[in-house]
Amino acid sequence: MIQKNSTAAGVLELAEQLRWQVGDSFHQELMESIYTEAAQLANRAVTQPTDKPRFDLDRTIDRIVTSRRWGFPLMVLLFTLVFWITIAGANAPSSWLATMLIGTGQPWLKQLASSVGMPWWLNGLLIDGVYLTTAWVIAVMLPPMAIFFPMFTLLEDFGYLPRVAFNLDSIFRRSGAHGKQALSMMMGFGCNAAGVVATRVIDSPRERLIAIITNNFALCNGRWPTQILIATIYIGSLVPAYLAGLVSALAVVSIALLGVLLSLVVSWGLSRTILKGEVSTFSLELPPYRPPRFWQTIYTSLIDRTMIVLWRAVVFAAPAGVVIWLSANIIIGDASISGHLIRWLNPLGILLGLNGVILLAYVVAIPANEIVIPTILMLTVLSGGIAGIGHGAGVMFELNSDSQTLSVFQQGGWTLLTAVNLMLFSLIHNPCSTTIYTIYKETGSKKWTLIASLLPVGMGLTITFFVAQIWRLLAGAGF
Amino acid sequence: MTTSTIPATGSPCESCPAHHAGNLKRLGVDMGNWDFVVALAGNPNTGKSTVFNALTGLRQHTGNWPGKTVTRAEGGFAYGGHRYKMVDLPGTYSLLSTSMDEEIARDFLLFGQPDVTVIVVDATHLERNLNLTLQVLEITDRVVLALNLMDESRRHKLRIDDRRLARDLGVPVVPMAARYGEGRPELLKAISEVATAKTVCKPRRLKKQAPRIQQAIGQLIPAIEKLFPDLPNSQWVALRLLDGDSQIAEAILDGRIGQLQRISETLPGQDSTRARLLEKTS
Secondary structure, eight states, X not given: OOOOOSSHHHHHHHHHHHHHHHOTTHHHHHHHHHHHHHHHHHHHHEEOOSSOOSOOHHHHHXXXXXXXXXXXXXXXXHHHHHHHHHHHHHHHHHHHHHIIIIIIHHHHHHHHHHHXXXXXXXXXXXXXXXXXXXXXXXXXXXXXXXXXXXXXXHHHXXXXXXXXXXXXXXXXXXXXXXXXXXXXXXXXXXXXXXXHHHGGGOOOHHXXXXXHHHGGGSXXXXXXHHHHHHIIIIIGGGSOHHHHHHHHHHHHHHHHHHHHHXXXXXXXXXXXXXXOOOOOOOOOOOOOOOOOOHHXXXXXXXXXXXXXXHHHHHHHHHHHHHHHHHHHHOEETTEEHHHHHHHHHHHHHHHTTSOHHHHHHHHHTTTOGGGHHHHHHHHHHHHHTOTTSSSSTXXXXXXXXXXXXXXXXXXXXXXXXXXXXXXXXXXXSOOOHHHHHHHHHHHOOHHHHHHHHHHHHHHHHHHHHHHHHHHHHHHSSOO | XXXXXXXXXXXXXXXXXXXXXXXXXXXXTOOSSOXXXXXXXXXXXXXXXXXXXXXXXXXXXXXXXXXXXXXOEEEEEEETTEEXXXXXXXXXXXXXXXXXXXXXXXXXXXXXXXXXXXXEEEGGGHHHHHHHHHHHHHHOSOEEEEEEOHHHHHHTTXXXXXXXXXXXXXXXXXXXXXXXXXXXXXXXXXXXXXXXXXXXXXXXXXXXXXXHHHHXXXXXXXXXXXXXXXXXXXXXXXXXXXXXXXXXHHHHHTTHHHHHHHHHHSOTTOOHHHHHHHHHHO
């Protein structure tokens, strides 16, 4: 006989006993009864159209964009188009912004500072450090973001992204990850911190950890400008001018695809070693295509995405400008602080097909990937002592055309290998500090945060090392 | 609680207060002294965030993208002399599984005890959307059903009898096309009427269970009600316990389930316990 005492423990005990009576199929039957009632209610309320429309546009589009044969090529084509428009469209406004903010704005501020009698160190710190770093970030980032984000948001509102997830789902499942990881990865292409939060849609903790650890391989918008710039000036210059834009766009798309590939490989590795387990199933809804509300989408993506990302970059760039200026102007012994660090990092950098400047820039840029390129440029000028460009230690200079940027890189000893490995290392290194903090908040575990931070940087060092060795072997002589 | 009529839906007239735009004062997120809490639930990608934006005037990014909202977004609006706090919950297909987004939605409905729960459903996929609706109706009885995406259902030439649906479910049903602001005044009116108890819902509760299950529920409900009299949703608690839901078991052990009944005894919107509970679950 069941004891029906009215304590909480008693109720639970009774429930436990009854669970044995109702048996295993309870959940199934409960769901069935809900489904049956829902079906009845819906049948009573909905009248289906008497004759089906002959042509269903949604289904026709879906049949093409998620087809086995055309799904993938279309995806690559569409994203190449998006990047090509971004690269082609951003060039002119970027150099205009650089001319205005740096070419005209910086000397004017300098003049103003000296006319009010500002001491040289404060003048240097504020104008050569803070102002120039910030101006550089705006000139490099604002135009591509203002073109890329609205296009991406339009695709999103139209309903294309779930189709991408649908195309990728089966590969993700075969690699031992959750199919919804394709969704959190798509968010990661915007921002990895947002991608890590988006993994909440995955219910199994094992698969969620895999999604969190591999999210960093989705190229985030802090890294797109680096890829776009390096691809434009190095990869694009390998081919005739009329092909340059297209080839650069293809180079950026291949890096992004390599990121997808790496996240699959790492998921596969993790699910067979430290995160073993079964793959869970889920249903992925393909929403109907909806015509995006054009102007509202443009407005929201400009205000929400572009401005928020840009603001974040500016907030991190300003203090970084202080750090860079100080490290270039405080002399210890025979060189500045940054000079010592570059000299110390250089042997490792050369071994990796990079150089000391790039490694140091990646340390400075841990808070925000957005400031990598400005930092590299300035440190290159400092350590190389290039005459005629820039205005001295700790000054970021006007570079209002890509060819000028290229000449700085070349005088810094850069080769095509350096450019390729920089693109690779930009894809494969530790997440930015915001993402690391988000990973810690989401997992609540120091161990997994550490793994998620160190695994990619370890892989990046290994991959660039091997690429450098093979490259040099094939080239015959060392670079 | 014995009103037998459910108000007809979607019959706007010029004299209705809903048509005075001045009544709707948009407040953004600044909600010092709110009177009522309104939760927005629904399947993924049915336009919850669009409804949320239309009512609060906020511009949360909405994507055509199931799973866009994984955390709770909050905002507020004023209507008919009351201030409403609005909480946009993550989209879920059911309240029975254990992923984090579904937990956020369920915990809020159960422990946050919203004064009104607006379930946003996709009119073009009514059957699937009603699965969640029936589950929500088990938890709470103050519900308004927003029958969204009517524009798309018209495009698909579906005819939906919203009055019959309202009668069957026992809650007000408002046809909407939130993207174009269609149905917004009617929704505001329905929310305020449910919040101020002008409309009393008689929600449909699940009945079609196997006899074996009905018997088990029949034994469990009295035991639960003896421990927590006046619990508004004892059948749902019984179902969850039979399904082995460890979190509901925990809530019974530590007495959080008991707090629900004390709240439901007090007047809506004038209780500070509720405010604390709301903070606890966030």
